[in-house]
Amino acid sequence: MDNKKYLYGASGHCKVIIDILQSNNEAVEAVFDDNPATDFTLGVPIISVKADIDFSEKKMLISIGNNNIRKRIAEGLGTAFYSAVHPKAIVSQYATIEVGSVIMAGAILNVESHIGKHCIINTGAVVEHDCLLADFVHLSPNVSLAGNVSVGEGSHVGIGATVIQGIKIGKWTVIGAGAVIIEDVPDYAVVVGNPGKIIKFKKNE
Structure with a gap:
């Protein structure tokens, strides 16, 4: 298991979570997004999920405010999650x-x-x-x-x-x-x- 921390969803909600983690002296390795509009958010790289990524070995937190979308992604990722x-x-x-x-x-x-x-x-x-x-x-x-x-x-x-x-x-x-x-x-x-x-x-x- 990769012990680095990742986020899924490069929204405004994502920026708030990055700030929370950094306030706890925790680094965010990268943010994954279905359709990234930019390459970085608050200095954290954004990676398109179109890339060949094995999410099963990553610790994730879904940084999307919409409850329906958050549930769909959570049930489909097949990975370990953490809280902030x-x-x-x-x-x-x-x-x-x-x-x-x-x-x-x-x-x-x-x-x-x-x-x-x-x-x-x-x-x-x-x-x-x-x-x-x-x-x-x-x-x-x-x-x-x-x-x-x-x-x-x-x-x-x-x-x-x-x-x-x-x-x-x-x-x-x-x-x-x-x-x-x-x-x-x-x-x-x-x-x-x-x-x-x-x-x-x-x-x-």
Whole structure:
């Protein structure tokens, strides 16, 4: 196994992850991308995935914000994954973070919160005690989850949204920016407003 660290996806999200790793004195060897627009990002070389690459021997983190794409790539790479936690995040010693997830600056993970695989806990997001996030969840900047909230696979909670205690959010939902969630949210729902209301359902992913 190659112990060097690699990223997949040369997006703006990628630059944030490079900064997190460098803040932890960890180097990024290279970034892989399907269609690179440039040769470097923050001084890190970008390599087209059209090249003959054996990903099975590389430690990867998928630096793509879209939950659907991140899941597809994660399931297709067949490689080992690692996680990244910004040194200015506050993470309880009793919180758990699974592989492939990213915890950004100012985020708070309180006691016995659980972050699944390939999640994004964005800048300043708060995950209170006993919350459970399934795989491929994205909490946008300044989201606040009160205690005992669960969020299903692939759901995206928009910037500044607030979820009161004990709420269950289904899989592959979208919670709009600034929404206030005071009732459980079913699978595939799109919810906006204060209080949050379902405006439509997505097609099954």
